[in-house]
Amino acid sequence: MRNNRINNNKKEELHRINEKIRVPQVRLVGENIEQGVYSTHEALKIADEKGLDLVEISPSADPPVCRITDYQKFLYQQKKKLKEQKAKTVKVVVKEIRFGPQTDDHDFNFKLKHAKSFLEEGCKVKAYVFFKGRSILFKEQGEVLLLRFATELEDFAKVDQLPQLEGKKMIIMLSPKKVQPKPKPVEDKPHKVKEAKPKTEEKATTESEGETQTQDTPAAE
Numbered sequence: 001m002r003n004n005r006i007n008n009n010k011k012e013e014l015h016r017i018n019e020k021i022r023v024p025q026v027r028l029v030g031e032n033i034e035q036g037v038y039s040t041h042e043a044l045k046i047a048d049e050k051g052l053d054l055v056e057i058s059p060s061a062d063p064p065v066c067r068i069t070d071y072q073k074f075l076y077q078q079k080k081k082l083k084e085q086k087a088k089t090v091k092v093v094v095k096e097i098r099f100g101p102q103t104d105d106h107d108f109n110f111k112l113k114h115a116k117s118f119l120e121e122g123c124k125v126k127a128y129v130f131f132k133g134r135s136i137l138f139k140e141q142g143e144v145l146l147l148r149f150a151t152e153l154e155d156f157a158k159v160d161q162l163p164q165l166e167g168k169k170m171i172i173m174l175s176p177k178k179v180q181p182k183p184k185p186v187e188d189k190p191h192k193v194k195e196a197k198p199k200t201e202e203k204a205t206t207e208s209e210g211e212t213q214t215q216d217t218p219a220a221e
Contacts, residue, residue, distance in 0.1 A: 020056075023040055025038060026065070028067075053074075096126045099142070101135050102135075115157075128171040129170045130168060131168045161173035
């Protein structure tokens with residue numbers, strides 16, 4: 001039954017299965033079996049009795065680890081798991097902003113505005129000062145500019161890398177801060193004062209009548 005189960009050579013290349021496993025013994029894992037070390041012949045016999053495949057999942061172990069399972073189902077689960085892992089992977093986008101060592105305030109503020117929008121979108125920002133020719137003499141000025149840039153963005157970003165000279169560029173790396181949600185204001189609920197309930201008219205009348213009756217009753221002689 002195992003021989004008819006797998007016919008795709010490309011799939012067989014992913015794992016050694018069934019008769020492709022030629023080591024003397026294996027460590028078995030899987031559902032509804034007693035886990036432990038078995039001879040490969042015995043492991044194949046157990047898989048055959050269950051109508052399943054013997055799949056080598058950890059060839060580098062000593063002895064290799066094999067699972068008794070439906071290989072087609074096993075491949076599907078592996079593919080599904082890989083797809084879920086890729087979906088959870090966050091893609092980091094890095095936006096670059098270039099300055100010159102003599103950048104004026106207007107250009108600085110213009111690029112600062114762009115940096116804020118990039119950070120709000122969740123992108124990292126790589127800002128650098130490019131030194132052309134003899135302008136490398138102004139590297140300290142470039143460092144001051146980048147530190148000012150980081151200070152202006154301190155509400156939006158954290159510094160991953162302080163200004164560092166790499167060739168003709170002085171680079172600073174910034175990543176967006178996680179914005180903490182503001183707590184909702186607690187509204188003061190008005191305190192309800194219970195008012196005393198007045199006596200009903202019926203009860204008041206009854207009491208009044210009782211007093212009248214007492215006063216009209218003649219004294220015993």
